[in-house]
Amino acid sequence: xxxxxxxxTATRGKTRLHWTDWVSYGYLIMGIFxxxxxxxxxxxxxxxxxxxxxxxxxxxxPYTQQTVAVEGYDDPLPLFKMTAGEYEGRxxxxxxxxxxxxxxxxxxxxxxxxxxxxxxxxxxEEIYLATENYTSLxxxxxxxxxxxxxxFITVTATALMLLVNSMAAFALSKYEFRGRxxxxxxxxxxxxxxxxxxxxxxxxxxxxxxxxxxxxxxIIPGAATPTGVFLLRQYMITIPDExxxxxxxxxxxxxxxxxxxxxxxxxxxxxxxxxxxIMWRWNDFLWPLIVLTRSENFTLxxxxxxxxxxxxTDWSSLLAMxxxxxxxxxxVFMFLQKYIATGIASTGGK
Amino acid sequence: xxxILTPLMRIIEIxxxxxxxxxxxxxxxxxxxxxxxxxxxxxxxxxxxxxVAYSMTGGDNVLLGDRPYVGGRNFGLLAECxxxxxxxxxxxxxxxxxxxxxxxxxxxxxxxxxxxxxLTAIILNRDIRARGFFRSVFFFPVLLSPVVVALIWKWIxxxxxxxxxxxxxxxxxxxNWLVDAQWAFAWSVFISVWAHMGFYTLILLAGLQxxxxxxxxxALMDRASPWRTFRRITLPLLSPTLLVVLxxxxxxxVQTFDEVYAFTGGGPGTATTFIIQYIYEEGFAGAPRLFxxxxxxxxxxxxxLVLLTLVQLWANRKNVDA
Numbered sequence: 104x105x106x107x108x109x110x111x112t113a114t115r116g117k118t119r120l121h122w123t124d125w126v127s128y129g130y131l132i133m134g135i136f137x138x139x140x141x142x143x144x145x146x147x148x149x150x151x152x153x154x155x156x157x158x159x160x161x162x163x164x165p166y167t168q169q170t171v172a173v174e175g176y177d178d179p180l181p182l183f184k185m186t187a188g189e190y191e192g193r194x195x196x197x198x199x200x201x202x203x204x205x206x207x208x209x210x211x212x213x214x215x216x217x218x219x220x221x222x223x224x225x226x227x228e229e230i231y232l233a234t235e236n237y238t239s240l241x242x243x244x245x246x247x248x249x250x251x252x253x254x255f256i257t258v259t260a261t262a263l264m265l266l267v268n269s270m271a272a273f274a275l276s277k278y279e280f281r282g283r284x285x286x287x288x289x290x291x292x293x294x295x296x297x298x299x300x301x302x303x304x305x306x307x308x309x310x311x312x313x314x315x316x317x318x319x320x321x322i323i324p325g326a327a328t329p330t331g332v333f334l335l336r337q338y339m340i341t342i343p344d345e346x347x348x349x350x351x352x353x354x355x356x357x358x359x360x361x362x363x364x365x366x367x368x369x370x371x372x373x374x375x376x377x378x379x380x381i382m383w384r385w386n387d388f389l390w391p392l393i394v395l396t397r398s399e400n401f402t403l404x405x406x407x408x409x410x411x412x413x414x415x416t417d418w419s420s421l422l423a424m425x426x427x428x429x430x431x432x433x434x435v436f437m438f439l440q441k442y443i444a445t446g447i448a449s450t451g452g453k
Numbered sequence: 454x455x456x457i458l459t460p461l462m463r464i465i466e467i468x469x470x471x472x473x474x475x476x477x478x479x480x481x482x483x484x485x486x487x488x489x490x491x492x493x494x495x496x497x498x499x500x501x502x503x504x505v506a507y508s509m510t511g512g513d514n515v516l517l518g519d520r521p522y523v524g525g526r527n528f529g530l531l532a533e534c535x536x537x538x539x540x541x542x543x544x545x546x547x548x549x550x551x552x553x554x555x556x557x558x559x560x561x562x563x564x565x566x567x568x569x570x571x572l573t574a575i576i577l578n579r580d581i582r583a584r585g586f587f588r589s590v591f592f593f594p595v596l597l598s599p600v601v602v603a604l605i606w607k608w609i610x611x612x613x614x615x616x617x618x619x620x621x622x623x624x625x626x627x628x629n630w631l632v633d634a635q636w637a638f639a640w641s642v643f644i645s646v647w648a649h650m651g652f653y654t655l656i657l658l659a660g661l662q663x664x665x666x667x668x669x670x671x672a673l674m675d676r677a678s679p680w681r682t683f684r685r686i687t688l689p690l691l692s693p694t695l696l697v698v699l700x701x702x703x704x705x706x707v708q709t710f711d712e713v714y715a716f717t718g719g720g721p722g723t724a725t726t727f728i729i730q731y732i733y734e735e736g737f738a739g740a741p742r743l744f745x746x747x748x749x750x751x752x753x754x755x756x757x758l759v760l761l762t763l764v765q766l767w768a769n770r771k772n773v774d775a
Contacts, residue, residue, distance in 0.1 A: 123579075123679075124579075124581075127576045127579055127581060128581070130572075130573075130576055131576065131577075131581070131587045131590075134573070134587065134590055134591055135587075135590050137647075138590050138591055138593055138594060138647075138651075139590065139593070141605045141606065141609055142593075142594075142597075142605060144605075144608070144609065144615060145604075145605050145608060148608060157613065159613040159617075159618060160618035160621065160622065161613070161614075161615055161618055266488075267488045267489050267492065268489065270485045270486070270488060270489065271485065271486050271488075271489035271490075273485055274482040274483070274485035274486045275482075275486070278478075278479055278481075278482035278485075279479065280479050280480065280482045280483070283482075286486060286490070289490070289493065289498075290493070291766065292498075293493050293497045293498075294762055294766075295755075295758065295759050295762045295763075296497045296498070296500070296501055296755075297708060297758065299708045299710070299729050299732075299751075299754070300504075300751045300752075300754050300755040300758060301497070301500035301501060301503075301504055301751065301755075302732060302733070302736060302737070302747070302751065303503075303504060303507050303732075303736050303744045303747050303748045303751060304499070304500035304501075304502075304503030304504045304506075304507055304748070305496060305500045306515065306736075306737070307503060307507075307515055307516070307517065308495060308496065308499060308500060308503070310515060323492070323496075324492075324495075324496040325496075326492050327488070327489045327490075327492035327493050327496070327497075332489065351478075356466060356469065356470045356473055357469065357473050357478060357481050358462075358465060358466045358469035358470065358473075359466060361485070362462045362466075382596060385598065386596075386597075386598035386599065388598070388599055388600060388710075388711040388715075389710055389711060389729070389733070392733075393733070393737050404598050404599075404600045407600045407601070407604065407715075408600050408715050411604060411607070411715070412718075418608065421604065422604075422608065425601055425604045425605070428598065428600070428601055429597055429598070429601045432596050432597065432598070433596070435596075436589075436593065436596050440589045440592070
């Protein structure tokens, strides 16, 4: 503990912390609380039983009331600890509650029925992870279907986007041809046309191509992105032309040069773009909302949104589903956060 | 992993080689560009043209050929207002409410978010321990999907949620936040700032780190106060990055839809209905589906975005040249 404190308070070169350092660390620690806290609360809540979720004020950890199986009763009976009255200190099981009174029995002597006031007792609780919140998703909803739809869209769209964008970036960085500037301007031009402002005509185009209510209607329209082309082009420009010339001397075809030389050498930039694409596609909402209207085509995001309307009170399923939706992205983030950060900083977003 | 694709690439090589022989090496560039350009054409440029056509037609048929030409009537409908400052006096009051809501939202959200991002970036740029960790703490919510962000906060803010429990405990007392128009709006701004500020913090931090250290050392020699150093050195040298951040967040702010739609559904009433939601509801969610009106409203948004994007490209020109 002492060592930890020395480590935390030690500064490079300076002997002790200035008051501004204290303010800075205070701000950052508040940041941890505010940024991680809500997500942590969601995860903790998703393991609570329906009864624990309704409790107010809520408990931090998921608790459930202990029960006991008593001979002669089909269902397990809830256990209470008596805090006052005649039976103080004893642990009793409740048979039924009538108003402010409850009929209880001692699990050891099930024949004798005791009458107690409900104010004299406290429920006996234990920590319990309600994993049935998660398992019921697979039984009650078409959860695997939504998960598959999201995964299929994300994987296919990312692969397609990487291929199409890197081909275009290759042409724009390694060939001298008439009209190159014009093409670059066209690519910049598409920056000004976000999906949100062409929803109606895009819907017509997609419908006419027979992709309405098809996963391809979500995959294909977003496959060409100006961000991707620029990101890859900036990287490919730095690859020396001599390598290409050497390959041409060896009679390699242009496609082979692209596939065998340019793509492997651009791997860092392609990886960054791949991460961004996975993130965009997994989290995509508005366009899938318009194209996919049948529930068997829903992505996880759409399913989550439509269920929050239908299951207003069924928070236990909703919370579990939210956790499963953020899990893949959170995992990717944990392993690749450094690349994500540099990727986003270098592209300036979408 | 790439080995899996090798057979596929071999197959593509056959037609590409044939094309290379016919066209020559330089013209092959167009072949490489083709898939991308076709996609841009079909899903970006063609829709822009179609959007103009749609905005001048009426009815609820999606096929353009079956839609009656109405000229500027859709725009007239949107602009039919006694007093532009008061949505109640407008024929299409929902449109104007959405416009005003969006304007207020963008002003507040961008202002607060850029302020906090700048503060966070400056603190992260100090000589602190575990910078990488703290940076990812603030960046983490950027990765969450809008629906997840909305549900996380809905769960916290619900009547029997943890925030109300805390407020009860302190004696202030809880509140049914999302039923109150003003609070729903305020919380929408909050969750939007929460979800996106990490992204702008990252860009600003990169900008701060690009400022040479010796400038600060010189300021220290001259015994400049921290505030003066900030005003006279940090802010001017950071202003290009700050401009990029400002314009980028404006562009995204105008298009806010997902998280607020999942959070409040645009309500209570129309308190948090923004312009993209208006377009979505006119064109896709309601009956009859007023594609013409939605397209006309899209053009209004597109105009604003084109302006902002031009400013962005101008602000970014140094980065593009480099």
